[in-house]
Amino acid sequence: MDAAALKESWAYVAKNGDDVPLFFYSHLFLSHPDVRSMFPISMSGQRDKLVAALGAVVSNVDRFDTVAPLLGQLGNDHRRFRATPDQYNAVGASLLATLQHFLGEQWTDELAADWAAAYGVIAKTMVQGAEEAAKTAPSWWDADVVSVERRTLDVAVIQIRPQQPLPYEPGQSVAVEAPQRERLWRYYSPANAPREDGTLDLHVQIVDGGQVSSAMVKELTVGDTVRMSAPIGTALTMDDPSRDLLLIAGGTGLAPFKAVVEQVDRLWRATGKGPKVHLFHGARMPWNLYDDEAMRAYAELPWFSYDTVVSDDASYRGLRGNVAEVAAAQGGWAGYRVMVCGSGAMVEGSLTDLVAAGFSPDDIRYEDFGTSGSPPSADTGRTE
Template sequence: MRQHDGQIAADQRAGRRVTPGTVPSRVVGHRRGSPAANALPQPLGPYECDLVRRSLTVVEPQAQDLAVYFYAILFMRHPGVRDLFPEDMDVQRDRLLRALLRIVDLVDSPEHLARFCSRLGRDHRKFGAVTAHYAAVGECLLETLARYAGPAWTPETALAWQRAYGIASEVMVLAADDDARLRPAVWSARIVEHRHLGNALAEITVVTDPAYPYQAGQYVSMETPWRPRVWRHYSPANAPRLDSTLTFHVRHVPGGHVSHALVYRARVGDVVHLGPPEGDMLLSNASARDLLFVAGGTGLAPVRALIEQLAADREQPERRASLFVGARTGDELYGFNDMLRMAQRHHWLTARAAVSHEHVPGAQGFLPEVITTAGPWDHAEAFVSGPPGMIAATRQALRRCGMPASRIHHDSWGVPVLDAPLEPAHQEQEEDHYT
């Protein structure tokens, strides 16, 4: 066993957790516990940034081969690391490249780089990674970059990459360590109810002990026993409850092994794991304006949670709330009757459907068009959830209607930790000109 593997084992015994992808802080030069430990590492200079970016441009066309080679030497030299990754590595290889691209994109913006790497460090705790993995990954990553950069890999370039990786890893380690003092890496959640809703959709309720700390509108990464180390994101369809239960709406996606297992294989009593809550689509980010809720598909789940919270929170100023739910066909328009009943109980809420690919009297049309027709919305604040294309089209339609970008709340999907915006959520001073 190599020295790094021995350090990994020691870290595992000590319970220190972090993520695959960085160097311990002692490599960067900050001693844990020193006054400088919580400060941002010294950022790269313009020349170093240019070296890093130019070398990545050289290796990017070889991205697939680069990722395969990187993981091959990582697993060969540090076999214990293999257990942190899923059997199918295709998605993970894509994650590696996207993380590298974003780190390089942010390398001359220390505050944004710190936010991104902090999220990576916190997120990777759920994989069971420990501090020593950062050194192992750093060693193999730099060797891989050198191999594929060829003549472009000069001593100056190598030093710039070593510094860039050191900065990223320093932030990731500190963020993971701080997070470990506040909460678990994962929560075990037992399925207490499983109900098929038709059209490849299931409603799954779980209970956690201790209670899962989230806010309405956030989303959760979930690991199932049928696909170990594969995490997918789902939004609770309810505001926090006193009994610590969470309800998820899961639709089977063709080719989706996790969604297939949750919809058709999961049973009451099965245990899944939840990562920490993520997302900024929160009512606490909103003003006292009227509210526009827009949901497509299972994007209704977080919107329903937000409306539940709005109904329960007596401290919230009373304002009008309009809900629009979109689907391709009437069969896909799940949960809408429940929202109509909720609207009947609360005079401040109205609900309307939009079906795009089937004639449904009173609900015909594409969601962005139906919303635009029902405006104006320049006075409102919007919360949008659903497929990425629907979010983009709705956002564009609302901007054309005069709604400032700072009042359109939505979260990234795909791999949120890689795609999430790095600015504080929807600042009022955000640029509001539509282009």
């Protein structure tokens, strides 16, 4: 395969913006109408996911080892949609038709062969990832809604109990499908370390135009059953228990960090040692600090420090401003691992602010599921 030709042709096609996924899905659904039922009624979000996934794979086609794990996870992720090998073939045919359409005379026999070969490797890796995952885990987990607690105008804490054990690491995320919004999956981070009774707490914030977040906060009731995917993500997990942590959360981006704090608390209690943790939770208004009481209780522990930062209330008597800027200004973070979780805009702005303040990008971690079949949800402090 000519990696340079693949990248160059994809860059040319991608310039057509939304017309590319629109043509692709139109071709796919017209040629294989049976595939349509796998997708949500509204395709506006799905179009972005296709472009993000293809862009990530093609841009790394000459470094396949770096994208192979992503593709395996992507295949595992698509098990919840009951994707079959025949449907992978259908997707491949529509992809090639889309490339031919937008490349026109640039679509040569050589380029067509390279794209066909590249997609064959991609599809094979995804199918093998799904097959390997199927040996040890179901395609999805059913979970019963135990409680729905409205914390603020737009935030609810929803407790669910999977009907089968769901192993996960604090800081990971799971995709969730609510019965009120079938085939729409959004990522949420459990806000607790694993419990003996298996229950998970999800922090859900209503997002403007967010079909899933609105349904979960307003319509989900005790006794409903949601579906959950296998947990994914490692960026916000504690990989080195000897390294101190600086956690910077915006809104419901607090969820994975609360789980990590619980994990660290268990480590200290079991061994008498562990990392120091400083958590900054940013919100626009004081009443958006929806879990303040619980986090202040942890702040009684000697290894944990907690600060709240409010950006839009000039009368607030605590720390005010941009949460990442405020955290950086406190200083004393040499040797700390920095983790950031919030809306897409919050994470992007925080990375810029932290690097400008002198933090090394290698010391900053954040999660990005933009290529994993469904983007992270703003209900977890990201984008729906």
